[in-house]
Amino acid sequence: MAGFVKGSPIRHFDQTLFINDKNVPGVQSFQTNFEVPVSNLNHLGASNSIYVKSGPKVSSASISTLFLGQDLFLPYTGSSSFNLYVLNNENEFGDNYILNSCYLNSYRHSYSLNEYPNINVGITSYGAAGKLPFLNFTAQDLLDLISINASEPTGIFKAIHVGCLEELNFIGDSQLTSYEIGITVNRNSRYKIGKANPTISTAYPISITVGLSFDASQFSYKKTDDYPANENKQNINIVLKNTEGQEIKSYSFSDMIFTSQSYSLAANDVVKVNLAYRKDIYE
Numbered sequence: 001m002a003g004f005v006k007g008s009p010i011r012h013f014d015q016t017l018f019i020n021d022k023n024v025p026g027v028q029s030f031q032t033n034f035e036v037p038v039s040n041l042n043h044l045g046a047s048n049s050i051y052v053k054s055g056p057k058v059s060s061a062s063i064s065t066l067f068l069g070q071d072l073f074l075p076y077t078g079s080s081s082f083n084l085y086v087l088n089n090e091n092e093f094g095d096n097y098i099l100n101s102c103y104l105n106s107y108r109h110s111y112s113l114n115e116y117p118n119i120n121v122g123i124t125s126y127g128a129a130g131k132l133p134f135l136n137f138t139a140q141d142l143l144d145l146i147s148i149n150a151s152e153p154t155g156i157f158k159a160i161h162v163g164c165l166e167e168l169n170f171i172g173d174s175q176l177t178s179y180e181i182g183i184t185v186n187r188n189s190r191y192k193i194g195k196a197n198p199t200i201s202t203a204y205p206i207s208i209t210v211g212l213s214f215d216a217s218q219f220s221y222k223k224t225d226d227y228p229a230n231e232n233k234q235n236i237n238i239v240l241k242n243t244e245g246q247e248i249k250s251y252s253f254s255d256m257i258f259t260s261q262s263y264s265l266a267a268n269d270v271v272k273v274n275l276a277y278r279k280d281i282y283e
Contacts, residue, residue, distance in 0.1 A: 017063070018085040019072050020140075021147035026066030028118070030086060032099065034059035034129055056191060056198065059099055059129040060122070067109070067117035067240070069248045076104040077183045079202045083144060084123070096145075100127030100138060103187050103200055109251070112178040117240065126189060126198055170234060174214040174273070179238060181251055182209040205280035210236050210256055216271040222261045232258040234277060255279060 017024040037055030061084065063073075076082055086097040106122035127138075137145075168176060186203035222232065238251045256277035265271045 016087045018087060018144070018148055019076075019082050021144045021151065022072055023148075024063070024065060024072055025070055026068040028064040028066060030061065030063050032059055032061040032097075032125075032129070034125075056126075056189065057196075058189075059125040061099060061102070061125065062120070062122050064118065064120045067111075067119055067249075069242070071109070071119065071249060073104060073107055073119060073121050074109075077107050077185055077206065081200065083127075083140060084125070085144065085148070087148070097131055098137075098141065099123075099125040099129045100141070101125060101197060101200075102127075103185075105185055105187065107183040107185075108180065110178070110180040124187065126200060168212065168236065168238075171212070171214055171275075173217045175217070176212065176214045177272075178211075178213040180209075180211040181238070182211075183207070202283070204283045208253060208256075208279045208281065210253060210277045212236075212275045212277075214273055216263075216273045222258060222275075234258060236277065253277075253279060 015030075017027050017030055034057065037053060037057065038051045039054035040049035041052050042049050082102050084099040084102050088096055102123050102125045104121055104123055106120075108120045109117065110120075111117040184207040188201045188203045189198040190201070191198045233255045236251075236253045236256050239247055240249045242248050256279050258275065259278045260274075260276040262274040263271070264273075
């Protein structure tokens with residue numbers, strides 16, 4: 001019977017997530033998986049199958065974080081790649097989980113009343129992944145890990161005050177109760193004989209969506225007859241502030257196209273409205 005090595009489980013506070021050499025604050029969950037694409041090859045005269053590689057090796061990952069004053073994922077909604085490190089020991093380079101050549105596929109930043117701003121992303125890694133031995137490190141891996149090892153602890157991150165979300169002028173006196181920003185980036189991977197890793201390019205357009213929910217008050221409602229003859233475009237600027245009222249992050253989108261409106265009311269409640277906007281970015 002196979003034996004098992006006894007030991008303590010790895011605790012969540014022993015793990016730290018980094019994008020390149022930057023510590024990702026407020027991580028709530030991290031999940032990654034990969035599959036090994038193999039197929040069996042049969043031929044005359046052989047009683048056993050031979051297993052051969054039948055496709056590219058890619059890994060996927062999903063990350064959920066609280067927004068604590070830094071958004072390290074937003075810069076990668078374009079064409080840039082990055083490395084991910086889940087560090088159990090910053091001094092022992094081989095004791096950590098690594099995903100190389102990562103590209104962001106989906107980005108979602110949301111906030112709802114009585115909750116906390118959060119960010120969720122989906123990622124694909126086209127390079128090596130797993131607990132890699134030292135000899136498998138790339139030059140960038142070594143630079144990142146050396147920088148992480150030499151850096152000081154990040155310290156306390158800035159908290160967002162729930163009342164410090166800047167009002168949106170075009171909803172008037174209505175009370176914003178939630179918002180959601182979504183960015184979808186598709187990728188093309190091209191392989192060639194003799195090269196294990198593909199060339200990655202962005203498949204334009206990049207789709208941006210913004211959803212707003214609010215308790216309506218003196219709001220100018222949209223009408224179906226207004227479209228498509230009168231295309232409605234809106235500039236949307238969402239500003240997050242700390243508890244002292246200082247701006248720490250803004251999300252600005254110009255010429256967002258209105259796509260949908262929902263209107264609801266119920267006994268003993270106020271009128272609630274949801275608006276959705278979209279914009280496609282081309283190269």
